Amino acid sequence: MPRLDVAPRIELRGGDSAVLQWGGNEEFEIPKLKHGVLFLMSGYVGSQIHGCEYKLHLDYMRGGRIVNDGIIDGLQEHSRQLGGVNEEGLGLELGWNPVLVNRGEEGIYFFNSKMNNWIGHADFGKPFIQEASLVIVKRNVPILGLPDLIINLDSRPTYIVELKTTSNPANLRTIRGGREALQCESYFHMMNYLGFKPRGRRHYKGR
Structure with a gap:
């Protein structure tokens, strides 16, 4: 379990080598990934599993x-x-x-700036927290999650809420495919990984 009071950070270490500083006392050398990305976004993981691999490829190639x-x-x-x-x-x-992609110096700036809202620095005495940053590490690869809302009960993060919009009234009660559900599910597992043990998660759609 990492120290949650110390926010993760990514640093370049000569050439195109990068490391994740984790928990104040660990470092992970980030492997060389496709398109030169330095970390994954939980939403992109869902898109890759339930969406179009080629669309993601174009996102990176065209930027x-x-x-x-x-x-x-x-x-x-x-x-x-x-x-x-x-x-x-x-x-x-x-x-x-x-668009800002998760590679190079721009990606490092984006990741590290999101650590201003690191979950380990959150005030759980408040009723809710907006867009807290979650990070887990799998095979030395950082995965960043940005849930819309975390509802707190008894000074503990308890429910994860993901907000979606749609222009079609028929879709207000529908979660689109598996991608939207997986994104919220990933936040739930990331919170468990970090030791917070939330009770549940929920999508809400609006127009």
Whole structure:
């Protein structure tokens, strides 16, 4: 069990070698992975299992995505669900947009910046925590998870909530395929891995 009071960090160590500093007293040399990624995102794991491998390949090779009105509306609704006050500063425009991928110096900056919300630093005395960062290590590969909400009861993280948006009213009661369910399930297992033992997890969909 790692020390949870010390947030994980990724550092480059000469050339393209990288290490994960884990728990304040361990280091893992991150293996060389496909597309040069340094860590995995739990959501991408679900997409890879239940989605299209080639789409993920294009995400890495092109480093961008097409953003349409539906994506903008969904991100704005997601911000409203989490109580966001700034719906304009999404950093996206209609058309082709670059995305931050989990490789190179940009990936290291992204990972380490997310550790500002590391679960080990969370205040479980609050009713809930937004977008806490979870990390587990499998075969020296860091996996990063960013659940939308963690509900606390009796000063313990108890329920994991994942928020989804849809433009189709018929989909409000439907979890899309196995990908959405697996994403929330992965957060549950990551919390157990870190020793928190939550009671359950749930999806909520909005328009």
